Amino acid sequence: MxxxxxxxxxxxxxxxxxxxxxxxxxxxxxxxxxxxxxxxxxxxxxxxxxxxxxxxxxxxxxxxxxxxxxxxxxxxxxxxxxxxxxxxxxxxxxxxxxxxxxxxxxxxxxxxxxxxxxxxxxxxxxxxxxxxxxxNPKIKGLFMAFSDLISFHLQQIELLDESDKTARNLNRQLSNSLDENRQYRHISSHTLQEPLRKLRIFSGMLVDSIRNKEIEKAEQFALKINDGADRFSNLIMSLSDFSILEENGATVQPVDLEYTVGVVKAELRFKLDERDATVNVGNLPTVPGVPLQMEQLFYHLFDNAVKFSKKDVPLLISISSQEYTRSVEGTHLMPEKRYVEIKFTDNGIGIDRFQLEKIFDMFSQIPSETVQEGSGIGLSICRKIIRNHSGLITIHSDQGAGTTVSIILPTS
Structure with missing residues (x-):
């Protein structure tokens, strides 16, 4: 080449x-x-x-x-x-x-x-x-470590450049959403900078430990750099997943939500079995939408239900739908359209009401000792999908009493 x-x-x-x-x-x-x-x-x-x-x-x-x-x-x-x-x-x-x-x-x-x-x-x-x-083996080890370190940093710079490109794309595409722009500014100035700061610190410590011939410390710092690189890569990939939802050209077609839920249940069957889960699905409608995005939506809802399930208590998930007849005043829903409300309810640990305001923020993390670690972008993706479909998503929850996600979508 x-x-x-x-x-x-x-x-x-x-x-x-x-x-x-x-x-x-x-x-x-x-x-x-x-x-x-x-x-x-x-x-x-x-x-x-x-x-x-x-x-x-x-x-x-x-x-x-x-x-x-x-x-x-x-x-x-x-x-x-x-x-x-x-x-x-x-x-x-x-x-x-x-x-x-x-x-x-x-x-x-x-x-x-x-x-x-x-x-x-x-x-x-x-x-x-x-x-x-x-x-001398120490010289060989030093060159090997340094060449790997240079390779690692080149990769991070490439990822950072890609994130900057994603940032520009997001900023352009989300210009009409002050809330998402606020979130992205926070991601650029804080979320992405923190792992990079740690990587720079540990890289310096690695150099010092090699210079001082402290091999065990060097190995520890190398492991920390590797963990930090994984964390940074996961953040970038999550951000890329979010930005993909901005791409134009997605084909809207009738989506059978019962079929979609069935597909997601099959994908997550092992996780659901581990939580001894029971999933009750009522009659769900067919709505106009992007099939892959609808699958992503229910995937993240199921995944969160598993993640926030109670220890030693079988997980119970109920999904139902009804015609949405309440007033649309004060929302971006259009009065001339007909809507359906889909409720996704679980019996998990619930969410403290003080956390509900930021639950849809990108990379938000709910503090809990019992929750498996995640990227914190699942519900952000859910909200973006619903916004793409001119709908509305809200969460009702109390700590210890489970969570209900309400999704309102146009039926035509």
Missing amino acids: NYSDEELIKDIERVNRISIVPTLLDVVCQTTGMGFAAIARVTETRWITCSVRDDIQFGLVQGSELKVETTICNEIRDSFQPVIINHVKENDLFCNHPTPLMYGFQSYISYPIILKTGEFFGTLCAIDPNPADLE
Whole structure:
């Protein structure tokens, strides 16, 4: 694949957005005693430095380019394997290799940077005109850890860029909804920033522990970084799920809600069986809607009922419907339309009435020791689906007395 200059410039910028990169290169040089260290972007046709530490006047700076076929990194790109040379003149494989002769080095170490997608990004490498002892397991471990850390940060930057793109899309699409704009501003400034802050802290601690040769601490910090990455990825995926509901072009067609509930019950049968659940379903109507969105709606309602069920008490779920005859004044419902009200009731732990005001906020979490951890976006998705269908959703609940979700949808 040929990469454009614009794409490669973005890759260099991504590396330089990783604040700990200069520290990593400093640690590499101090640990190995080598005078040059760099992160290189390597493609099939290009070799470009993204970040450099040069104490031996090798002559490369950020953005410098070498002919890829003259570099050992080119071979690493093909093999995905590191290359370690203590002393070029004494190495049978590389003593006559053109690259050391061309660039005048005797010691060389380079580890591949592999993205989570399996794509080869480039290398973390170091060279020096003098021999060096690079077979030390601690040096190998350091390069492996650092290349993985760079890969991890590149992934997070990509996810963050994607979230920014989603943010712009959401902000544009939700311009008519002050409430959802308020929520997204909170997500941008708080929800997404908190895991990133922790990742930066633990990344710094990981570097310090490696520098101080505290291997056990390094492993602990690496695990924390991995957990944080999972948390951040889940937030982004949840946000993407929400943004998909904004896409135009969804086909509205008659949706048999009894059939939809049956499909969702089958999908969640194992979770329902674990809670010894009984599900009573009354006569449900056929309404105009987007089938997949209606399935998502009931999936999240069932999932919440399971999540908020009482311990050691069989779960009971009742779903019923009736014609909606009350006044639509004070709502966005249209007087000329006919509506149906669907009630989804469970006998779970209920929700404190003080929590009901924010229950539909994205990533809201209801404090409870008995509730399984979730993303906190399920009810936000439910409300968005109902709004997409020009309906209304409300929740009635008391702590310890179960929950009733009321859904009002047009029937024509």
